[in-house]
Amino acid sequence: MTSEDDDDGEMECARLLLDQMADKWTIRIFWAFCPDMMPIRFNELKRRVGGISQKVLSQHLRQLESNGLLERRVLPGRALGVEYAITPLGYTLREPVSVLYRWATTHARAVRAAQIAHMATEVRHG
16 A cells, blocks of 8 residues: 555545535534533434434434444433443544534625625526
8 A cells, every 4th residue: 555545545535525525514502512422312402403304314413423433322321321421532523513613603694695696696697
């Protein structure tokens, strides 16, 4: 295996991680842990994320766990008690996720206004 093969493998891994982070739910799941980054039980996580089905949340949590960003913990003494915690690697995403959320909340009205203006232009020219 050459250094070039290693570079190609790292680039592919980075691309897959960026694809996952850019999906509809991953950033919102991470944001649910902010600001305190404390462990959260599944149902509380589902409530904080909002609008996500149990199946989709479970799929995303498994993927984040397999990437080393979250840890699933079975709570002692509870048959179905499970919580999720941010790992040290996952914690490194706190700042980028926070910056992205701050940008989105700061510029949401401007983006919405641009979308409305664009739709009006499409209707006039379409």
